[in-house]
Amino acid sequence: MKTETRREHFEPPSVIGTILRRLHIDIPLFIGLFFTSVLSFLILYSAGSQDMDILVRQAARIGLAFLLMTVLAHINPYQFKRYSALLFGLGIFLLVAVLIMGQIGKGAQRWLDLGVFRFQPSEMIKITTPMMVAWYLSEHPLPPKAKQLFIAALLILVPTLLIAKQPDLGTAILVASSGAGVLFFAGLSWRFIFAIAAMLAAFTPILWHFMRGYQRDRVLTFLNPEADPLGRGYHIIQSKIAIGSGGIYGKGWLGSTQSELDFLPESSTDFIFAVFAEEFGLFGCLGLLILYLLIIGRCLYIASQAQDTYCRLLASSLAFTFFVYVFVNIGMVIGILPVVGVPLPLISYGGTSIVTLLAGFGILMSIHTHKKRMLL
Amino acid sequence: MSSSRYSVKNNTVENRLFLNRIIASFVVIILLTSGLIVRLIYLQIVGHEHYASLAKDNSVKIVPLVPTRGIIYDRHGKILADNTPSYSLELIPEQIPNMEDTLQRLQKLLDIPDEKIEIYQKQRKRQKRFTSTPLLIGMSEEELAKFAVVRPYFPGVDIRTRLVRHYPYSDLAAHVVGYVGRINEAELKELPVAEYRGSSHIGKLGIESSYETELHGKTGYAEIETNVQARPLNTLNEANPDSGANLYLTLDIDLQKSAYDALEGYNGAVVAIEVKTGGVLVFASRPGFDPNPFVVGIANDAYQALQSSEDQPLYNRALRGLYPPGSTVKPFVALAGLEYDAISAQQKLFCPGYYQLPGVSHKYRDWKKGGHGSVNLNEAITESCDVYFYRLAATLGIDHVHDFLQKFGFGEKTGIDLVGEKAGLLPSREWKRNQKNQAWYPGETLITGIGQGYHQVTPLQLARATATLANRGSIVTPFLVDKIVTGRATRSGPETHKGSIPLKSANINNIIAAMVNVVHSGRGTAKSIGRDISYQIAGKTGTAQVFNIKQNAKYNENDIDFKLRDHALFISFAPADNPKIAVAVVVENGGHGGSVAAPIAGKIIKQYLKDNN
Numbered sequence: 001m002k003t004e005t006r007r008e009h010f011e012p013p014s015v016i017g018t019i020l021r022r023l024h025i026d027i028p029l030f031i032g033l034f035f036t037s038v039l040s041f042l043i044l045y046s047a048g049s050q051d052m053d054i055l056v057r058q059a060a061r062i063g064l065a066f067l068l069m070t071v072l073a074h075i076n077p078y079q080f081k082r083y084s085a086l087l088f089g090l091g092i093f094l095l096v097a098v099l100i101m102g103q104i105g106k107g108a109q110r111w112l113d114l115g116v117f118r119f120q121p122s123e124m125i126k127i128t129t130p131m132m133v134a135w136y137l138s139e140h141p142l143p144p145k146a147k148q149l150f151i152a153a154l155l156i157l158v159p160t161l162l163i164a165k166q167p168d169l170g171t172a173i174l175v176a177s178s179g180a181g182v183l184f185f186a187g188l189s190w191r192f193i194f195a196i197a198a199m200l201a202a203f204t205p206i207l208w209h210f211m212r213g214y215q216r217d218r219v220l221t222f223l224n225p226e227a228d229p230l231g232r233g234y235h236i237i238q239s240k241i242a243i244g245s246g247g248i249y250g251k252g253w254l255g256s257t258q259s260e261l262d263f264l265p266e267s268s269t270d271f272i273f274a275v276f277a278e279e280f281g282l283f284g285c286l287g288l289l290i291l292y293l294l295i296i297g298r299c300l301y302i303a304s305q306a307q308d309t310y311c312r313l314l315a316s317s318l319a320f321t322f323f324v325y326v327f328v329n330i331g332m333v334i335g336i337l338p339v340v341g342v343p344l345p346l347i348s349y350g351g352t353s354i355v356t357l358l359a360g361f362g363i364l365m366s367i368h369t370h371k372k373r374m375l376l
Numbered sequence: 377m378s379s380s381r382y383s384v385k386n387n388t389v390e391n392r393l394f395l396n397r398i399i400a401s402f403v404v405i406i407l408l409t410s411g412l413i414v415r416l417i418y419l420q421i422v423g424h425e426h427y428a429s430l431a432k433d434n435s436v437k438i439v440p441l442v443p444t445r446g447i448i449y450d451r452h453g454k455i456l457a458d459n460t461p462s463y464s465l466e467l468i469p470e471q472i473p474n475m476e477d478t479l480q481r482l483q484k485l486l487d488i489p490d491e492k493i494e495i496y497q498k499q500r501k502r503q504k505r506f507t508s509t510p511l512l513i514g515m516s517e518e519e520l521a522k523f524a525v526v527r528p529y530f531p532g533v534d535i536r537t538r539l540v541r542h543y544p545y546s547d548l549a550a551h552v553v554g555y556v557g558r559i560n561e562a563e564l565k566e567l568p569v570a571e572y573r574g575s576s577h578i579g580k581l582g583i584e585s586s587y588e589t590e591l592h593g594k595t596g597y598a599e600i601e602t603n604v605q606a607r608p609l610n611t612l613n614e615a616n617p618d619s620g621a622n623l624y625l626t627l628d629i630d631l632q633k634s635a636y637d638a639l640e641g642y643n644g645a646v647v648a649i650e651v652k653t654g655g656v657l658v659f660a661s662r663p664g665f666d667p668n669p670f671v672v673g674i675a676n677d678a679y680q681a682l683q684s685s686e687d688q689p690l691y692n693r694a695l696r697g698l699y700p701p702g703s704t705v706k707p708f709v710a711l712a713g714l715e716y717d718a719i720s721a722q723q724k725l726f727c728p729g730y731y732q733l734p735g736v737s738h739k740y741r742d743w744k745k746g747g748h749g750s751v752n753l754n755e756a757i758t759e760s761c762d763v764y765f766y767r768l769a770a771t772l773g774i775d776h777v778h779d780f781l782q783k784f785g786f787g788e789k790t791g792i793d794l795v796g797e798k799a800g801l802l803p804s805r806e807w808k809r810n811q812k813n814q815a816w817y818p819g820e821t822l823i824t825g826i827g828q829g830y831h832q833v834t835p836l837q838l839a840r841a842t843a844t845l846a847n848r849g850s851i852v853t854p855f856l857v858d859k860i861v862t863g864r865a866t867r868s869g870p871e872t873h874k875g876s877i878p879l880k881s882a883n884i885n886n887i888i889a890a891m892v893n894v895v896h897s898g899r900g901t902a903k904s905i906g907r908d909i910s911y912q913i914a915g916k917t918g919t920a921q922v923f924n925i926k927q928n929a930k931y932n933e934n935d936i937d938f939k940l941r942d943h944a945l946f947i948s949f950a951p952a953d954n955p956k957i958a959v960a961v962v963v964e965n966g967g968h969g970g971s972v973a974a975p976i977a978g979k980i981i982k983q984y985l986k987d988n989n
Contacts, residue, residue: 243419
């Protein structure tokens, strides 16, 4: 009896809660995502010079993304598994199509124009690659053997290189790490991981030799942004000034002077974290990082509770990729990683990335909410 | 999937492995996040004071320092393009207390037309905050004085001096020197951001465009401390810009003027090349246009007028104009005949005034009714006998004609240091199969032999081939920029030599002798220019058909429309025994080469050799 009353107290029979559960929405994850989206609106309003247009467009995008998340959460994860290979194949086909069309149109192209809306195949690949690798590895006993490792590596490398050729280095990194994440969670031996890390370190000078001029410039700018204050170094210098001047407590909401006076370029998109750090200071940054960690923690928990190997691998890889997003974006804005085009997940303005991200969370919710029913 | 492969034990192992990995990943994530936090602490606590001083009340703005664009000189140091100061009235909206009032007062004071105010209002909306936007450009002395008196009553309004590109020779060399114009959106995407931060203009045509990087220079920057209203307070750090390089062209503007003037009344082009080096002395295209309005932004109707003019003044005929070479191709075809042993210099062929291919009734006619009689190679070139060259071309065949002419650069870009060059067209069997999906007909070989048919050349190509001939096969690449002077360093223009065509000396001598006869013998087609000079000019006239006359009709210059009249051409070099200058002239609808085009070349050659002796 006591437990029952407590339980009632713990889960109030609120209408919203019931609806969310019916919709296969995972409530803790939903709360985390909801708060991040609210933060996104707040900071965009400030970074975009209080332009309501930007907010309306972002709201439309987030609305669409939440809708897609709900739809995917409804689908039984068994269906994802079943269509993994098909979806992956379709994604690769579209990537090649975009590449060929880009070559005809003489210029980098990432879009596929479907008349009504434009579709970016590389976004789809961000999800279908971990699906494919997870499906392939789950068909064999774990940890994977050399042959499976080799094939999995191919499955990761093909889309990564196709996207890198577009050229979209940021997305290529995300796709590669989503695939690598699956391998890691599948039990790739530590010895192997360290060997690859060591090899990469040893190959760096050789890689330098093969890099093109502009790629070298980027690395040099990253190492010493002050050398090119008008060009590529400009972003980093201005970004550091914005963050550093924020201090512990920040300048308060709408208090950013750096983006307001146009010192900080791309303040609404890839460099939005700098505006956030300037306005909300170190405490705000810690709060945001904790919010992200809570989301990631919940995702890893969902992964650990999943029973089927495919679901585990996919869920854990999606959680890991989300962290890579956060780490690469913040790392680049605070000047510890080179500048690649990765947005701050759920907060940056624009891009279809927010739709893809929430689609990923939809899959995670599907994995979590359908499991209970299967137990029953 | 075969679940039989999964043993219970394996499942336990898998479970444990997976949980271990989840924990490991969480540890890695925490570690990396800590890394981010450490960096944030470094920036926001340790470095806070430093960054706050840069940003808080006084911000440091990095201002680009725009380099001065390089000056363009001709070969004798005469200025073809330089920068002159121009004054503009500029407003910073954020510093103006009452915009409407200010604009009204300015309008009354300086008599500004309403449309300029409208344009300004539009531009202002597109500008970033705290940037100054021009209201009036190119102010007169009077306007300057008027504003200077009342300046204290107009906060946020200021006179700014900008350097504006100026072309003192106006239309004379507009096509070669080109012009600069405002950077448009498409160009903005292609340009290096850092280098063009602060630059408003870019080379659009000619040398200005081809040597944009050199002329532009390197942008510097100043770190300027500003207050919250973005008013500059103090310069902290400065890197001076490197001015653009000054360019010294091989062009001789006086010679250019002579050529341009000589073309008056016609559309056409003159190209003169220094034979030994390939340096371009004259590069004239008529009609020209005044490049100066393009710098400040040409009015739309003025631009439309230039664009839609039937004479196409914006078109660089010397570089891009395509013309049939006409008889100017004959010395080259004759040389091919000698080199391939298809004919000897002494051999005589009979010219009855027409030529027929075996079994074909069509008559390929000579320009001279009744024919030239029995002629050898020298006479055939001197009198420009068509029948001789029909027969020679038929003997050589199109493959030999094509291969030999190709060596002289026909059908290929010359590689001059100007963008937008046309390659022309040198027909071959292969070209016709690919382009028209047709076999090559023998009749087409005949007309190729006299420079008609598909063959198309640019005046520049013609001049280059002539210079190569004058050089006895040593190929010259034409170029315009002789010296690029940056500060104290000087480097030379493009690399020029491109190997040579192996030719027998006796054959070359025969061709040159015939070309000298064109100018200096009594029967030569350009004998009018050969008088009163102490040296010899070698030349060849050409007349290119624009309009096809019917088989039995007679071409009568006075009967047909001016635009359908033949193009007059002339190629030449001098002195014949030690060539210094090669000239190609094309006069559109000029009629016969000897009477219209040759005198222009003669004038250029005489002036050049007089100045250089």
